[in-house]
Amino acid sequence: xxxxxxxxxxxxxxxxxxxxxxCDPISGHTALYWYRQSLxxxxxxxxxxxxxxxxDKSGLPSDRFSAERTGGSVSTLTIQRTQQxxxxxxxxxxxYPIGELFFGEGSRLTVL
Amino acid sequence: xxxxxxxxxxxxxxxxxxxxxxxxxTATGYPSLFWYVQYPGEGLQLLLKATKADxxxxxxxxxxxxxxxxxxxxxxxxxxxxxxxxxxxxALSRNAGNNRKLIxxxxxxxxxxx
Numbered sequence: 001x002x003x004x005x006x007x008x009x010x011x012x013x014x015x016x017x018x019x020x021x022x023c024d025p026i027s028g029h030t031a032l033y034w035y036r037q038s039l040x041x042x043x044x045x046x047x048x049x050x051x052x053x054x055x056d057k058s059g060l061p062s063d064r065f066s067a068e069r070t071g072g073s074v075s076t077l078t079i080q081r082t083q084q085x086x087x088x089x090x091x092x093x094x095x096y097p098i099g100e101l102f103f104g105e106g107s108r109l110t111v112l
Numbered sequence: 113x114x115x116x117x118x119x120x121x122x123x124x125x126x127x128x129x130x131x132x133x134x135x136x137x138t139a140t141g142y143p144s145l146f147w148y149v150q151y152p153g154e155g156l157q158l159l160l161k162a163t164k165a166d167x168x169x170x171x172x173x174x175x176x177x178x179x180x181x182x183x184x185x186x187x188x189x190x191x192x193x194x195x196x197x198x199x200x201x202x203a204l205s206r207n208a209g210n211n212r213k214l215i216x217x218x219x220x221x222x223x224x225x226x
Contacts, residue, residue: 003155004155040218041218042116042201042215042216042217042218042219043201043203043214043216045213045214091155091156093155093156100158101156101158101214102155102157103150103155103156103157104155105153105154105155106155
């Protein structure tokens, strides 16, 4: 597609359940980022993929969070055993190795 | 550590009014500074940037000047339109081009009434 696509746009889940969030980056963009925006907070970096290099996972808040990127394209962010503090908007962005970020509309996660 | 502080919103203006959204930062060295905008129903997008002191970024009638002496990067537009209604985010990066190290403000919501 023309832009970064994220799904689902909204997800409501119960505490303790696992969730998967999907990101389809712009074709040709080798870099992919996940950010989290919690209520009243700025964007928080989570994880970064660049080509075939090992991902930078330094922003993941706990081992319940993981992400993978298959075939250098689509990425999935997985949150296991969700907690209420995981409620946030999860943003995906892609870019060329160095350059402007292009963001998706985000996935709003609500953990009850 | 590095930080970005934006004026709190929401900001409500009438069409053709002058807009200023304040942004100040704390960082060592010479960071690059950015304004991103999120229109309703769309993803964040880069509005303008400046990479060194006294640089002026401009786009779509918006301007911001990198002021090292006041550690500021205020966003301005001389005459806003209804279509400018959006959330505006100020951000900095200590490493130009390193998007992992972007430090973000909390965002300022702007509503422009006809």
